[in-house]
Amino acid sequence: MRYGRAPEVLNNINFQLMPGSFHFVTGASGAGKSSLLKMIYLAHRASRGRVSLFGRDISTVPGRDLPFLRRRIGVVFQEFRLLDHLSAFDNVALPLRIAGKKANDYRQDVAELLRWVGLGERMQAEPPTLSGGEKQRLAIARAVINRPDVLLADEPTGNVDPAMSLRILRLFVELNRMGTTILIASHDEDLVANSGRPVLHLDSGRLIALGDAQGNLHGEAG
Amino acid sequence: MALMGFDVARWRPGPLLPGSDARDGSLIFVVAVLTFLAVATAITGLAADRAARGWTAQLNHSATVVVRPSAGETPDGAAAKAADALAGVKGVAEARALEKEKAEALLKPWLGDTSILADLPVPRLVTLDLDPKAPASLASLTAKLKEQGIDATVDDHRLWIADIERGARVARWSMLGVFVLISAAAAAVIAFATRAGLAARRDVVEVLHLSGASSGFTAGLFQWRFARMAALAGLFGGAGAAILGALARMAGGGAGLTPVLPVAWIDLAAAIPAPFVAAIVAALAARAAALSLVREMA
Known part of the structure; x- marks a missing residue:
């Protein structure tokens, strides 16, 4: 994968994530963690090679079908990407609105999820008024409200204290128990070590280690 | 359930796009000015077209006969004789011999108010009002005069009509050209501003895109x-152009501002489609710009 005419930022990467698995992607800054996630959540196309999602080769999926694939993927962006003009409640409801669901069918679900992530008292608040940790949890709530098959999180603990990091990790573990496939990009070594989850380690755009596969990871480090 | 004043049951989805900002105000102003110019041009064009048609109709339905008295005949007598003869021609509604004073008045702009007119053999004129439905031809009028032995020349204004019709055609096409140019400029400004507005809200478009919004869904938001x-x-x-047109209509009484620009009330109807046309152009431009931006992201 490359950006414009720049050199490839990812190459010779080969792995497969099984449904219901939980992995971390680690590596130094600039190793290609975010780029790998972008390719999976369909923000960027691979310049060569093959990316398959839900059993479909992305390069052969018609453009009109891509939005439906994206709706099956929840993303927690590194910089949150919350819509500042919308309330916390509206931000979380966004994926459901886009999916065409009726407000009456999901308003209680949104409220419940916001309470679950500890934002029950901040439903009307707009993102600029929230703390870093609150934004992080709001971004996570938005990513999971549509019960995605896959959850991708880019440095989800990058802006929070250790206590909040553990709380967020517990949230991901809980989601994983409910069947969501999870891939987290992080350079938080303590978090990764404490999780006991398999790791994809990137170095200069190459997958150099598979970590502890625990039977969930398939493929070879390139 | 109410939480800290927030009633979940009463919640209604908020607008997915941010509210208006200063850029929107500028866009509204520029489009309003361009729409004003386009509608004002249309009203002016309609009035100019009406003026040209009026002049052509007037000339088409009239003719002038220059009568030269023969020996032993007074000029007024010759003119009266010609008027009598021509009044009986089929296609002539009315024939009037012009008095000497009126004939001299027609020459004054060229010769000035001098005594020379008294010494000149000023030809007498006969003005003819022709039947608008079946006007008499130049040939029939000339034949009648010849038959009566009257020395006269008939002017059916053919030369003037051709010039006026040519002028009217030029004015009509010029107005249409200006109208099309201004409309195109308005469309281009709308398209440009839409693209700028979209670029400024690229973050919103990206979030919608990555959350699974189809390009049509996103384009629809910006389109509306x-x-x-x-x-x-x-x-x-x-409305501004219509008000200006109404003022022009009222300023000139029944004939509009001037005979050159006889604005009619019906001309003001040119303003009615303005909001709809502007909205359609903006919707199409916004849709195209949004789809293009989403395609870039994809």
């Missing part, structure tokens, strides 16, 4: 947003 703004601008611009 800009269509509403352009409709408002079109309303302001069209």
